[in-house]
Amino acid sequence: MIDPEPDSPEHAEPTLPQALTDDLATLYRADLSVPGELDEAVLTTARAHFARQRRRRLILRWAPLAAAAAAVILLAIPALQSVRTQARRAAPPDLAVRPEDIDRNGRVDILDAFTLARQLEAGAAAEPGWDVNYDGDVDGADVDAIAMLAVRINGG
């Protein structure tokens, strides 16, 4: 349909005689009652919808914090491992000073037993600390004692 000219009578605000308005209302405004079950179905769906929205909002609110916490943990694990490694490298003084650590590498292992055995075979002068079983002599018994200790330390 073509728009009428702006100044045509069609642009006047339409009015209706009251009797005609009333009869139109009577014809078209019948009371179509809505069953209570239908109301309940719509409103139950609405409640579920808004409950889902609330949950989603909660998740969105806490997700950045959870992600930040996870990131901190992920970043902290390698850092802690690094610190532990550095600490292990830099400070095994309790093992370093042990008399069983014949080669002074900070660990007591089977190589200390071999080192002592080779020293004894070569007739090298024994150091007082090598008497690890405290029997007054530095000999094969000390080699065995170191070997036993190395196995216990490294092998569990």
Next chain:
Amino acid sequence: MSVSDPRSDQELIAAANAGDAAAFAAIYERYRDWAVRLAYRFTGSRDDALEVMQDAFLYLLRKFPGFRLSARLTTFLYPVIRNLALSRRRKKAPASVADDALLLLPAAEPDHAASTKADLAAVLAVLPDAQREVLLMRFVDGMALAEIAEALEIPVGTVKSRVHHALRTLRDDERTKRYFAP
């Protein structure tokens, strides 16, 4: 169902956007009966009208959160109900109903003893669908011309023109001209 909520539509929509289910219930309560009557106009079946009304409110529900109302809620709901009703009619009787044919049925059978209303119903029945639709939107639903234009996505001038032609038919027809007698 709660008692009538005093909040405006905009306030209820803002509350529903914030997650208030009771606000949506108040909107439903406010427009439910109008929606059923409107759906009945297009479907001619009480059961279909109830289902269309339900679908329309579920459609509205899915708009939350984030629903923004730029006009009256009736302006938003009218095309939703109209399209749902026509779609339902098309599914039920695809061969006999043209895509854009509007039933726009009266909700009450006119009492033939009251011949005035019967005559009115008869004259309305022969009005073109487009004219009858805007006439009912304006004088039964109480929608402003601008709201009708927005709901139907047509210029306001077209709405005025259709109303004008509908009224002229009513005024000129022997069966209804008595309404306009001084």
